[in-house]
Amino acid sequence: MKIALLGYGKMGKTIEEIAIQRGHEIVIKTSDEDGYDITLADVAIDFSVPKAAFFNIVNCLKHGVPVISGTTGWLDNYENAVNICMEENGAFIYASNFSLGVNIFFELNKQLAKMMSQLKQYNVTIEEIHHTQKLDAPSGTAITLAEGIISEHTAYSKWLLNESKEQVIPITAKRIDSVPGTHIIDYTSKTDSIQITHTAHNRQGFALGAIVAAEWILDKKGVYTMKDVLNIG
Numbered sequence: 001m002k003i004a005l006l007g008y009g010k011m012g013k014t015i016e017e018i019a020i021q022r023g024h025e026i027v028i029k030t031s032d033e034d035g036y037d038i039t040l041a042d043v044a045i046d047f048s049v050p051k052a053a054f055f056n057i058v059n060c061l062k063h064g065v066p067v068i069s070g071t072t073g074w075l076d077n078y079e080n081a082v083n084i085c086m087e088e089n090g091a092f093i094y095a096s097n098f099s100l101g102v103n104i105f106f107e108l109n110k111q112l113a114k115m116m117s118q119l120k121q122y123n124v125t126i127e128e129i130h131h132t133q134k135l136d137a138p139s140g141t142a143i144t145l146a147e148g149i150i151s152e153h154t155a156y157s158k159w160l161l162n163e164s165k166e167q168v169i170p171i172t173a174k175r176i177d178s179v180p181g182t183h184i185i186d187y188t189s190k191t192d193s194i195q196i197t198h199t200a201h202n203r204q205g206f207a208l209g210a211i212v213a214a215e216w217i218l219d220k221k222g223v224y225t226m227k228d229v230l231n232i233g
Contacts, residue, residue: 096140
C-alpha cells in the first residue's frame with residue numbers, strides 16, 4: 001500500500017516507521033498544503049495542523065484517494081468534509097484518537113455513563129494530560145469522552161474547559177513535558193469515587209491505529225469511524 005503522510009511531525013515519523021514495518025511504502029511526506037501529487041498514493045493519513053487539515057482532506061477526496069485524519073481543532077468544517085466525501089463518492093475516517101485502546105475506552109466510558117445516569121449523587125469530571133507541544137485544549141479525545149457521557153447521561157448538557165456549572169462536565173487540561181496522553185473520567189460523591197483511566201505510554205498505539213484504519217478503508221466508499229474499523233459498539 002502506498003501511503004501519503006500529510007503532516008510529518010513526531011506522529012508522522014512514528015506512522016512512517018510502523019507502516020514500513022508492516023510492508024507499506026511512504027510515497028509522500030509533507031508538512032505543507034501545496035507541492036505534492038496526492039494521486040501517487042493509495043491512501044492518505046493526515047496528522048497535520050488545524051489550518052491545513054481541511055485542505056488536505058478535500059484534496060484527497062477530490063482526487064479519489066481515501067483519507068484518514070487524526071488532526072484536531074478543525075472540526076467546524078467536519079460536516080463540509082462529510083458532504084464533499086459523499087459528493088465525490090470518496091472514503092473518509094476522522095477520529096479524535098486512533099489508538100485501539102482509546103477506542104475501547106470510548107465504549108467503556110459510554111457504558112459507565114449509562115450505569116451512572118440514575119445515580120444523581122455522583123458528579124463527573126474529565127482530566128486530560130498531554131505534552132507541551134499539543135496546540136489545542138481540551139484534547140479531541142477529551143471532547144469525544146465528554147460527548148459520550150452526554151449521550152448517555154441526561155444530567156449533563158455540555159462540557160466546559162476549566163469551568164464547573166450545573167449540568168456541565170468540567171474538563172481540566174494539563175500540559176506536561178513528554179506525556180503522550182492520559183485521560184481520566186472521575187465520578188465522585190460524598191462517600192466514594194469511581195475512576196477509569198487510559199494512559200498512553202508512547203505514540204506507537206496512535207500510529208498503529210491510524211495504519212490499521214488506512215488498511216481497512218482501502219477500496220471502501222463512505223464516511224466511517226473507528227467503531228467500524230474495530231467492529232465495536
